[in-house]
Amino acid sequence: MVASDGPTASWHTVSLPEDNAKAFWGYPSEGDQHTVRSSIRAAEGLLNSIESAGSTWPKAFWQEAWHGSPCLPLAESCPTMQVQGIVTPDRIEDVSGALEEHWKRTHSTTAIDARHDAVFGMAFYCIRILKELLGIGIGTSILGRLALRTIVEVRINLHYLLKEENLELWKKWREYGVGQAKLNALKFDDSLEPPKYIDIESIEQITGEDLWEEFLTINIGGWSGLDLRRLSEKAGLKDLYDSHYSWTSGYTHGTWGPIRESCYQTCGNPLHRLHRYPERKSLRETVEDAAHVVDDMLDDVDFAYPGYGHRITEKTKK
Numbered sequence: 001m002v003a004s005d006g007p008t009a010s011w012h013t014v015s016l017p018e019d020n021a022k023a024f025w026g027y028p029s030e031g032d033q034h035t036v037r038s039s040i041r042a043a044e045g046l047l048n049s050i051e052s053a054g055s056t057w058p059k060a061f062w063q064e065a066w067h068g069s070p071c072l073p074l075a076e077s078c079p080t081m082q083v084q085g086i087v088t089p090d091r092i093e094d095v096s097g098a099l100e101e102h103w104k105r106t107h108s109t110t111a112i113d114a115r116h117d118a119v120f121g122m123a124f125y126c127i128r129i130l131k132e133l134l135g136i137g138i139g140t141s142i143l144g145r146l147a148l149r150t151i152v153e154v155r156i157n158l159h160y161l162l163k164e165e166n167l168e169l170w171k172k173w174r175e176y177g178v179g180q181a182k183l184n185a186l187k188f189d190d191s192l193e194p195p196k197y198i199d200i201e202s203i204e205q206i207t208g209e210d211l212w213e214e215f216l217t218i219n220i221g222g223w224s225g226l227d228l229r230r231l232s233e234k235a236g237l238k239d240l241y242d243s244h245y246s247w248t249s250g251y252t253h254g255t256w257g258p259i260r261e262s263c264y265q266t267c268g269n270p271l272h273r274l275h276r277y278p279e280r281k282s283l284r285e286t287v288e289d290a291a292h293v294v295d296d297m298l299d300d301v302d303f304a305y306p307g308y309g310h311r312i313t314e315k316t317k318k
């Protein structure tokens with residue numbers, strides 16, 4: 001093996017045992033590559049050790065390789081999973097319509113009913129997200145992961161509230177939300193203009209419709225005083241939290257892992273040393289996972305207000 005360093009060329013000859021040389025030349029494209037890999041790594045280490053510290057040829061070699069050959073995909077992009085056929089807009093509409101009927105059947109008072117509003121509201125909210133996920137390309141996008149994370153969070157909160165079954169806790173959950181609305185309304189009472197997407201009248205209405213604004217306490221932090229991980233433990237949904245929340249949270253916060261997964265591809269050109277290059281990759285489908293979590297929420301609705309048998313991914317329960 002030889003190496004040249006331009007004007008200050010240095011040459012090295014490396015002798016290999018015959019067995020190793022044969023193994024290198026006949027590098028198996030499949031099957032057992034372990035013995036060959038380790039001896040190649042050892043030989044590379046040897047070359048490194050004899051190369052002079054100030055050598056410039058490796059850098060020049062890789063620079064030339066980089067400028068002189070194109071990036072190539074390492075492998076086919078991950079296959080896009082087919083969304084289970086039953087998760088369709090029509091199916092979601094049917095389930096949502098039936099839920100509205102069940103809401104009517106179980107709505108017993110025009111007074112504030114924090115439990116009823118919360119149980120159905122959480123379900124309607126997640127069904128709406130699920131339907132939006134069916135938009136073209138959304139399920140395999142970054143937004144799909146944000147959607148799934150929200151559905152999981154709402155599911156954990158609902159299950160926790162039902163497990164605790166304490167009217168004060170239902171009220172506390174609602175008042176926290178109203179307090180957040182008030183906090184936002186107050187921000188834009190000052191010299192700060194609301195951004196275009198904020199409907200300030202809508203927020204002010206939410207702030208004032210339960211009780212007079214002046215009596216409302218604003219809680220900072222989580223509504224329950226517990227983080228979602230702790231809530232999931234108390235709700236018996238730690239597995240759901242572990243399965244879905246951590247990686248999708250990386251997408252919400254824009255940490256390196258999700259950025260790397262969604263915006264970079266590994267180059268398969270052997271002259272490019274497996275570097276990354278920008279590519280907007282299609283990610284794995286989220287719709288089916290989200291639909292299962294929504295179905296679990298519908299089980300909770302049925303538990304809280306019996307008589308609701310519709311599900312999205314399963315056959316309608318009797």
Ligand SMILES: [Zn+2]
Pocket residue numbers: 070071072267268269272275277
């Ligand atoms: Zn490349």
